[in-house]
Amino acid sequence: MKDFLALKASAGSGKTFALSVRYIALVLRGENINEIIALTFTKKAANEMKERIITTFLDLQNKKDELDKLCKELSLSQDEVIKRRDEKLDRFLQSELKIYTFDAFFSGILKKFSQNLGLSPDYSVQDSLQDLAWKKFVKEASKDQKLLSELALMMIISSQKEASFSQTLAKFYESFGGELKDSGASYPDDSKVRAAQKEINEHIALQNGASDTAKKTFKEQNLFELFKNKVFERESLDYRTFSKIYTSELDELFVKLKEAAKEYILEVERYRLSGFSKLLNVYKYSNLELNKEINALSFADINKLVFKLLVENFDKDVLYFRLDGRINHLLIDEFQDTNVIQYEIILPIITEIVSGYGQNGLGSFFYVGDTKQSIYKFRGGKKELFDKLGEKFEQILVENLPSN
Structure with missing residues (x-):
């Protein structure tokens, strides 16, 4: 079995089949189930993946295609594969399969570090807090007449109404987390x-x-x-x-x-960035205060906080200790739907596997996706990241999955 593999696959070519067989092959190879993580994008896809793996594992003798593929991957006969399945059955049934959505995986990591970040570990997760965050922001901005004037001026110069401007500010916050530096640009002279x-x-x-x-x-x-x-x-x-x-x-x-x-x-763009940096600082503060007040986080909040944990301050030993186990094997479905911040968050884990543990034969990384489409473009899905990752690590073998 190839330890580091990327599969380019079109719709209907058997992506779920390939990933489920890969997962089972790792189990039959003797890998610790607790160290295998599989990620996808929706709860439905995660549940379907888990169901596919379990039913295939339990009824393997009647799953001809999967059995044939496993024989090839493990260089074993059908009888030997079934024997291994029987030997691993009790352990498999007693283990929790770590198959998550990206959002659930990141939220799980954050809960382990919530107290470090001043958050209550029982926080709730909401799809979006944008409306509440905007109201909180305007309330905070109202306390400073100079800042309120800056806000009004920025809305005028960007020719945006309140709803549109609030969305723009929220997107900047999600992308930069309020970290843009103020260039000190003056009002543009026309x-x-x-x-x-x-x-x-x-x-x-x-x-x-x-x-x-x-x-x-x-x-x-x-x-x-x-x-x-x-x-x-x-x-x-x-x-x-x-x-x-x-x-x-x-x-x-x-x-x-x-x-x-x-x-x-x-000049206008420099001024807009300068103005946004001032407003973003207040928006960031307002957002954090809102999180504490209602004990809730949006998925965007979770992504930013986990980004700080895993990218800005990555400590693999602390991470794995909090997660009660190491991540030695990572499988990702529909990789073309990964957005930039998700990519940056998981990159340290991928790097650790491919560049470190993989050299000792202890780790593996597998991802599959259709580079011709991204159904989550609206939330920042970047299909180009599929190829970027393959180019970054020469250890990763990129193959095309034949259509059925």
Whole structure:
């Protein structure tokens, strides 16, 4: 059996079959069931995986395809595989199969470290606390008139309504955890771009034969709406709209406007990031206070806290002690749906297995997924991570799983 294996598989090609056979092969090989972790994305998938493994293990003699695959993986005859199954049966039935969703696995880790983080170990988990977090944030911001003005200004400059802005702030918090540094950028100055806009408009207005479309092209007073005009994608104004009035001077004014616009947009982005960093600090504080007040965490909160534990302060000995056992074997289903923060959280564990224990023949890592699709794009699923992991570790063999 290949210790480090990635399977690229399309829909209906037998991903669950491959993972369940892999799990059983580890058990029959004599691996400690307590050291095998299997991860997937939904409770339904986790339950189906567990049921598939149990029923296959118990009825192995009647599962021809699985039995044949196990014979190949373990280089044993059918009788030898069944004999091993019988020898491992009592231990298998007495063991708890550690098959989890990512969210459940991370939550389980966090509960082991909850007191270290000032959390009650009996906290509840909710899909989202965004609405409550926003209300708490606004309440905190209201205590500081300067901060409240900053919030209003940021909403104006980003042209977002309250609901949209709250979502943007929540996404920044989920991505950066309130760790963005304040660059100290000042409010963007639009004088250069306004002057360039005025100059090109006056030039066009003085030209005989200028069409109404040409006269309106750069008239928009809202700069962000102005910059959405596809004319800014052009290298030159030498096209039909301006054909009757086109000169090299017009192009020079156009280039001047584009350069001023680019500079202004960069100033706006710097200011937005600076403003967000200030607001994020308050949002982060508000979110943590909310967690303590209602004794609840969202999955995003859990991910960030576990990220700090496993990525920023990874101590494998402490982790495995708290988890009551080492993770020597990791299996991941539908890997293409893994998002960046999930990837970063499990990476230290994968690295420990592949680069450390794997060299001594003690560990294994297996993941399977369809790189052509990610059904969880809405929650940040990145199918590119499948290939990135294979490229990071040369020990991992990447194979294609044939379609059924």
